[in-house]
Amino acid sequence: MEERKMLALVDNIISIKPLFFKTLGKPIPMNSNITPGAYYAMLNLFNCESLSMSELGKMLMISKPNVTAIINKLIVKGLVLRASAKPDRRIIMIRLSAKGYKFVETNNKKYLDQVTKKIMFLKDDELELFSVSLQNVKDILLKMPTLR
Amino acid sequence: MEERKMLALVDNIISIKPLFFKTLGKPIPMNSNITPGAYYAMLNLFNCESLSMSELGKMLMISKPNVTAIINKLIVKGLVLRASAKPDRRIIMIRLSAKGYKFVETNNKKYLDQVTKKIMFLKDDELELFSVSLQNVKDILLKMPTLR
DNA sequence: TAGAATAGTTCTATTTTTGTAACCTTTTTT
DNA sequence: AAAAAAGGTTACAAAAATAGAACTATTCTA
Numbered sequence: 001m002e003e004r005k006m007l008a009l010v011d012n013i014i015s016i017k018p019l020f021f022k023t024l025g026k027p028i029p030m031n032s033n034i035t036p037g038a039y040y041a042m043l044n045l046f047n048c049e050s051l052s053m054s055e056l057g058k059m060l061m062i063s064k065p066n067v068t069a070i071i072n073k074l075i076v077k078g079l080v081l082r083a084s085a086k087p088d089r090r091i092i093m094i095r096l097s098a099k100g101y102k103f104v105e106t107n108n109k110k111y112l113d114q115v116t117k118k119i120m121f122l123k124d125d126e127l128e129l130f131s132v133s134l135q136n137v138k139d140i141l142l143k144m145p146t147l148r
Numbered sequence: 149m150e151e152r153k154m155l156a157l158v159d160n161i162i163s164i165k166p167l168f169f170k171t172l173g174k175p176i177p178m179n180s181n182i183t184p185g186a187y188y189a190m191l192n193l194f195n196c197e198s199l200s201m202s203e204l205g206k207m208l209m210i211s212k213p214n215v216t217a218i219i220n221k222l223i224v225k226g227l228v229l230r231a232s233a234k235p236d237r238r239i240i241m242i243r244l245s246a247k248g249y250k251f252v253e254t255n256n257k258k259y260l261d262q263v264t265k266k267i268m269f270l271k272d273d274e275l276e277l278f279s280v281s282l283q284n285v286k287d288i289l290l291k292m293p294t295l296r
Numbered sequence: 297t298a299g300a301a302t303a304g305t306t307c308t309a310t311t312t313t314t315g316t317a318a319c320c321t322t323t324t325t326t
Numbered sequence: 327a328a329a330a331a332a333g334g335t336t337a338c339a340a341a342a343a344t345a346g347a348a349c350t351a352t353t354c355t356a
Contacts, residue, residue, distance in 0.1 A: 001275050010260045012282040014175045014191060016289075017165045021209055023292035027162045035342060043162060053304060061169055063345050068305060070343090090303040090352045112158045118292060126288060127149050133284035134160040140278045141164075144171035144266060183312060201334060211315050216335060218313095238322045238333040 024115050028107060034077075037062070038070050039107075042096060045080065046104045050095040079103055172263050176255060182225075185210070186218050187255075190244060193228060194252045198243040227251055 001009075028039040037060065044059045045051060051059065057067045071094055074080040079100035083093045096104065119127060149157075176187040185208065192207045193199060199207065205215045219242055222228040227248035231241045244252065267275060 001272065001279070005279060006260065006264060007256075009279045009282065010256065010263050012279075012286050013168060013172060013263065014256070014259065015195070016282065016286065017168060019286065019289045020161060020165060022207060023289045024161060026209070037343070047163070054302085059170060061174070062343075064304065065306080065346085066344055072305095088303085088353070092304070108155075108158065108162070111162065112154060115158050115161065116154060122288065122291070124149065126291075129284055130288045131149070131153060131157045131160075133281035133288075134157065134164065136277055136281035137285060138160050138164060138167065140270065140274055140281075141167045141171045143270070143274075185313070202332085210313080212334065213316085213336080214314060220335095236323070236333085240334070 024118055025111075027111050029110075032107070034079075034103075035070070035073075037066075038074055041067075041070055041074065041094075042079065042100060042104050045094060045096045046101070050083065050093045052091045052093055054091075056094065074100070172266060173259075175259050177258075180255070182227075182251075183218070183221075185214075186222055189215075189218055189222065189242075190227065190248060190252050193242060193244045194249070198231065198241045200239045200241055202239075204242065222248070 026036070027043075028034060028036060032039075034042075040060055041056055044056065053064065053067050053071065056071070057064050060067070062070075071080060071082075075082065078097055080094050081097050083095055084091070086093060119130070122130065174184070175191075176182060176184060180187075182190075188208055189204055192204065201212060201215050201219065204219070205212050208215070210218075219228060219230075223230065226245055228242050229245050231243055232239070234241060267278070270278065
């Protein structure tokens with residue numbers, strides 16, 4: 001790919017995140033007493049079923065002590081569970097509790113309503129393009145070796 | 149758009165941000181002594197030429213005192229300038245200094261290299277799809293009324 | 297089995313983010 | 327001209343994110 005295109009690509013990558021927030025709002029309301037970091041942890045658990053502390057750290061790109069802190073708070077709130085009992089007893093697997101699942105689902109629903117309102121004005125073909133393009137982006141990101 | 153598709157769309161929206169970070173790294177290294185918030189402010193200024201404090205607040209979705217704090221630090225570092233002298237003397241326009249421009253450019257270059265390495269393994273048509281899809285997403289987001 | 301490596305935690309400390317309330321200045325409204 | 331509104335700042339306070347170092351427990355390795 002030519003240089004000019006690469007630059008545009010990187011520019012888009014960098015600007016996408018704040019753009020999402022600015023236009024579609026944050027995926028978790030600030031008043032929910034769940035911190036963004038904790039919510040992202042929950043989202044990962046929502047998609048991955050269960051993850052070890054280290055895996056969570058890698059997913060969220062934060063240090064292990066940080067993961068511990070986040071998970072501890074979520075445990076106190078009853079939103080996630082420590083589920084060890086693995087061949088390797090050092091590893092502690094974390095999974096969402098029923099309450100945690102419900103929380104993510106409910107919040108996603110709220111966010112869905114919020115987003116729906118905001119993108120309603122788009123024509124149906126724009127909406128389609130948005131959906132398809134986003135899926136393409138996601139598919140490609142999921143191929144990245146960093147995700148191993 | 150049907151319900152199922154909307155759900156998938158929202159799910160993609162929510163998961164894109166952490167996915168970007170996880171796969172492509174953060175756009176600003178943590179050791180750069182520029183905080184993420186400050187860097188996003190600089191990025192906005194890089195694209196918009198000049199912005200008022202309030203506009204920055206809206207762009208970054210943070211409160212005005214927060215903007216003040218961020219901009220103050222950037223001014224001390226000589227990366228942005230206060231440029232008032234507008235019809236409305238209450239308004240303080242912020243713009244990048246030459247140093248600020250250079251900083252963003254240099255950092256973008258670094259990030260470009262980093263990203264380039266990570267997406268090198270993609271086939272050329274995948275890369276093309278990634279680029280086009282991302283541009284589509286951005287274009288649509290830029291149409292959002294929230295941006296006015 | 298001793299030593300090295302790995303998974304997590306605890307302790308500690310710092311930086312960052314964040315917003316509310318009160319205030320000043322300038323502009324707009326009435 | 328007085329009142330209201332808007333742009334910013336200051337002061338204050340409190341969450342949140344973050345990670346290095348040291349430590350425990352477990353597993354792997356030689």
